[in-house]
Amino acid sequence: MTDTSSAKVTASDNRPKGLSGLVEDWSSDQRAFKNVSWRKAMMWIFLLSDTFIFSIFLLSYMTARMSTKVGWPNASEVFSLHIGHTNFPLLLIAIMTFVLISSSGTMVLAVNYGYRKNRNLTAIMLLVTALLGATFVGMQIFEWTKLISEGVRPWGNPMGAPQFGGIFFMITGFHGTHVSIGVIFLLVMALKVWRGDYDKQTPGYFTSRKGEYECVEIMGLYWHFVDLVWVFIFAFFYLW
Amino acid sequence: MAESNSSHNNQYSATEIPADGHQAHPLKVYFVVWGWLFVLSACSYAIDFMGVQGYLRWTLILFFMFVKAGLIVAIFMHIIWERLSLTYAVLLPPIAVLVFVAIMAIESNYTVLTRFIFFAGG
Numbered sequence: 001m002t003d004t005s006s007a008k009v010t011a012s013d014n015r016p017k018g019l020s021g022l023v024e025d026w027s028s029d030q031r032a033f034k035n036v037s038w039r040k041a042m043m044w045i046f047l048l049s050d051t052f053i054f055s056i057f058l059l060s061y062m063t064a065r066m067s068t069k070v071g072w073p074n075a076s077e078v079f080s081l082h083i084g085h086t087n088f089p090l091l092l093i094a095i096m097t098f099v100l101i102s103s104s105g106t107m108v109l110a111v112n113y114g115y116r117k118n119r120n121l122t123a124i125m126l127l128v129t130a131l132l133g134a135t136f137v138g139m140q141i142f143e144w145t146k147l148i149s150e151g152v153r154p155w156g157n158p159m160g161a162p163q164f165g166g167i168f169f170m171i172t173g174f175h176g177t178h179v180s181i182g183v184i185f186l187l188v189m190a191l192k193v194w195r196g197d198y199d200k201q202t203p204g205y206f207t208s209r210k211g212e213y214e215c216v217e218i219m220g221l222y223w224h225f226v227d228l229v230w231v232f233i234f235a236f237f238y239l240w
Numbered sequence: 241m242a243e244s245n246s247s248h249n250n251q252y253s254a255t256e257i258p259a260d261g262h263q264a265h266p267l268k269v270y271f272v273v274w275g276w277l278f279v280l281s282a283c284s285y286a287i288d289f290m291g292v293q294g295y296l297r298w299t300l301i302l303f304f305m306f307v308k309a310g311l312i313v314a315i316f317m318h319i320i321w322e323r324l325s326l327t328y329a330v331l332l333p334p335i336a337v338l339v340f341v342a343i344m345a346i347e348s349n350y351t352v353l354t355r356f357i358f359f360a361g362g
Contacts, residue, residue, distance in 0.1 A: 025325035033323070044330050052334075062344065063351075067355070090288050097281050098278065107316075111263070217263055220316070231305055
């Protein structure tokens with residue numbers, strides 16, 4: 001039991017690597033993820049389940065779009081912005097993409113500075129990540145407002161197939177909720193890092209497990225996943 | 241690096257497993273990936289901006305999408321530095337989704353066909 005609860009179990013040197021290592025790790029009555037702590041493994045399993053949720057959303061989008069007789073609205077036109085006299089297709093979406101990628105970059109920096117025990121830089125990077133995430137949600141609210149004012153509703157819209165609105169609000173709304181929850185957790189984590197909880201190994205409020213800088217890496221996994229989902233939404237919903 | 245174990249081997253290596261399970265890698269790797277993600281996103285946007293259409297558009301969209309997703313999962317989420325038991329546990333199950341996609345694509349084709357036959361009048 002001590003083996004499963006410790007975050008510090010190492011992959012000992014004489015264990016096989018590669019494919020035989022895979023079989024070895026899974027094939028006996030033992031802990032499968034040798035050098036991964038319980039919290040990281042659980043985050044990965046949660047992310048796997050979330051992968052399925054978003055996959056099903058995108059799949060239902062594909063099914064609706066492929067099976068409708070009515071033409072699908074042209075995303076390039078629907079999401080374009082007029083600046084001056086020029087029409088920029090998908091401009092806001094492109095900016096949102098860059099903002100989210102930037103936030104992923106600051107997140108890996110936070111993880112890295114965390115393992116270097118650089119408390120201040122870790123907290124600052126987490127705050128910057130949260131700020132970029134909040135910016136993303138802000139732009140998404142702008143986009144929703146614009147579309148709603150143009151008459152897009154979950155049950156119909158002036159541009160084409162009526163399923164467009166429902167699928168748009170469902171997918172981007174679910175993703176935006178993920179970003180918003182991430183921002184809240186990033187702020188909480190920035191506060192914890194700032195207070196030095198992970199240096200003092202202060203137990204977590206809910207888990208009463210020792211706080212460690214690995215928590216920043218696990219937060220990072222969630223945040224990168226949100227970025228990852230956006231890559232797929234950007235490709236399938238906005239560009240296709 | 242403050243971690244005593246990783247201070248000995250802070251040389252970047254794709255096959256090396258961090259001895260203490262901590263993912264401490266040189267910052268340069270992250271900056272390079274970060275830069276590439278910007279470039280690839282710009283490329284994706286350029287497809288739409290330049291109005292590329294047809295199969296070329298879909299191929300390019302999918303290509304840039306998979307490269308971006310791969311970089312994020314491999315480097316930012318540290319999957320290439322994890323043991324295969326974790327890598328396969330998280331990367332193999334989504335293959336089931338592809339099967340589902342194939343099933344639903346066939347089903348949608350049938351649905352739209354019947355819609356055209358029975359609701360042809362509008």
